[in-house]
Amino acid sequence: MKKNSTMILALLMGIFTLMSCENDNKDSKLSAQTFEPVAVTKTNETKIYMHYMAWFESKESSGNNTWGYHWTMANKNPDNVNANGKREIAAHYYPMIGPYHSGDKNVLENHLLMMKYAGVDGLLIDWYGTYDVNDYRMVKENTDALVQMLDKVGLEYAIVYEDRFLTNIVNAGLATTTVSAAKTDMAFLQSNYFGDSNYIKINDKPLLLNFGPITLQTPDEWTNVFSSVNPKPTFLTLWYESADAGANASGEYSWVYQDNSHLSNFYANSLPNLGVGMGSAYPGFRDFYAEGGGGEAIGWTIEHNNGATLDETLTLAKNAGVGHLQLITWNDFGEGTMIEPTLEFGYSYVEKVKAFAGVQSTVNVFPEISKLYDLRIEYKGNGEIQAKLDRIFGYFVSMQPQKAVELLNDFE
Structure with a gap:
């Protein structure tokens, strides 16, 4: 019984480690991601x-x-x-x-x-x-x-x-x-x-x-x-x-x-x-x-x-x-x-x-852009959070405001 419990624990830890690695890789890829600016679509x-x-x-x-x-x-x-x-x-x-x-x-x-x-x-x-x-x-x-x-x-x-x-x-x-x-x-x-x-x-x-x-x-x-x-x-x-x-x-x-x-x-x-x-x-x-x-x-x-x-x-x-x-x-x-x-x-x-x-x-992003500024000031000197804010900026300039807002909501 003790042997089975040990095996189960090891298996769970392995899964957790794998998930952590995947999240780390995901964060790493996001950090390294470059965003090309996309023009706003307008009728005038x-x-x-x-x-x-x-x-x-x-x-x-x-x-x-x-x-x-x-x-x-x-x-x-x-x-x-x-x-x-x-x-x-x-x-x-x-x-x-x-x-x-x-x-x-x-x-x-x-x-x-x-x-x-x-x-x-x-x-x-x-x-x-x-x-x-x-x-x-x-x-x-x-x-x-x-x-x-x-x-x-x-x-x-x-x-x-x-x-x-x-x-x-x-x-x-x-x-x-x-x-x-x-x-x-x-x-x-x-x-x-x-x-x-x-x-x-x-x-x-x-x-x-x-x-x-x-x-x-x-x-x-x-x-x-x-x-x-x-x-x-x-x-x-x-x-x-x-x-x-x-x-x-x-x-x-x-x-x-x-x-x-x-x-x-x-x-x-x-x-x-x-x-x-x-x-x-x-x-x-x-x-x-x-x-x-x-x-x-x-x-x-x-x-x-x-x-x-x-x-x-x-x-x-x-x-x-x-x-x-x-x-x-x-x-x-x-x-x-x-x-x-x-x-x-x-x-x-x-x-x-x-x-x-x-x-x-139709997304109302003006308050969210203000929130990005406020977070820049609040977390000045925090490299990890500034990197996340850089990604939010990248989503904004590439006309992906929904993704920017999703990341901003993480700070609430």
Whole structure:
């Protein structure tokens, strides 16, 4: 009897060992699994791009232990935390994940997954160039980190060039002229971004937007700036500013200003005459400059109206039949144009973009994407759990949200 019991015990232990090995092999295979990004299926053929600010800096990330101007302006201190756990920031609205560093991998993962599942095709990244003046270098480094993550998520991107700051480069003694400074920036874009497979191309040329022109306001200057760029980009200026670039401009894009009538006028009177025209949609506009001591208020406000403004501007774009649409913006909290999930509006804005895009996925993953971010932070430094979260990220980017949610449920 004792002999039989021993044999049975040995047999059971063998089965247990075999099952453990199989589970270990399964976990090993999952850990080693690579995930290629898969595009979201949607019915709206309009190319939907999100204007994105890479200028945020947190105390933890900065080399000088500061939060950065775009969270503080002149008089706010995010180290001050209220009874509800909210930090004091220079904005009327509060990001759902709290104030952050734009180069943080976990933040970028969260933002890009939100956009992907909302049906956004790519990002238009506000960019100050390559020089180390003020916070321009930090914005460039954050943009580089963003571009790497974009490739993993499977979204496109293009640059929105801020020529307004070129004078600062010259005044700092880093370039002899504003044109030569701009040519240095273009050389960087040509070598590092324009050739990327996921860089946005229109008419087989890399797309480049300019927020202006503001400093370079003659066609000759832009001809010089683009003289070494091949092919010359599909270059879009702000609405009604393309004459400053002359034949170098391929068209214009609309922006947010005063009220929605300006958008209607652009669609009716300008868009039909442009070689390339890009529309815009936004949830509202309410700047914080005066309250934050960051300068004078812009002087006008477009109320959010519980999402009605975003609904209206999306409808205007649809009725105008725009082929390319810029959403203004993902995260300009200083001007209150953010579509990023906030405590005030929840996920309502990304849900509206998803509906406009005609995304076919019926799985509601926005809260689950937030949960992934929360777990990244909670288990920071835990390699085993981070590897599991990497698999969840992989399921999200490869459009297997059900599997991602199943793994996330293991943490409940």
